[in-house]
Amino acid sequence: MSKIAVLMAEGFEEGETLTIVDILRRAGLTCDTFYFGDKLVKGMHDMYVEGDKAFGEEVKEYDMVVLPGGRPGGQNLKENPEVIKIVQYFNDNNKYIGAMCSGTVVLSDAKVIDGKRVTGYKGYAEKLIGGIFIDEVVVTDQNIVTSQGPATPYPFAYKIAEVFGKDTSTLREKMLYNFAGGK
Structure with missing residues (x-):
């Protein structure tokens, strides 16, 4: 079974992080959060x-x-x-890397997005050095999946589930995503 590690540093965006974990677990994937230092991690809010x-x-x-x-x-x-x-290790070993919002800046510093299509928070085109910035909600290029911000963890998590072979159509329906205007 595929396993996804979600990193939680102090100041993580709660809505993004918990939505990603929730959807991936609902999709039947193993998804664990990893903390640095204290087990109780203080979020942005x-x-x-x-x-x-x-x-x-x-x-x-x-x-x-x-x-x-x-x-x-x-x-x-x-x-x-x-x-x-760890991001460089995943890239060097052709494993998947996902990042959204301000988490995308790690990809640039790790130099894993050179020549790859990426997205990030509005205004991040100049921060994602080496990548080809695309202003879309979710962008996938090779082993990299990126998304924009606090309103986009649903399509981001669905895309991750799909990368691992999960059909998300029923899940989207059960979560009322399609009803709410999601595609």
């Missing part, structure tokens, strides 16, 4: 969420690493040399 596992070598056993946004969550991921190394 002062919500504390208990992470599943401590960040470490175990992440390499996963099929995808996901970097949600948040302020300063994205910056905290970017400034952690171990996160940069």
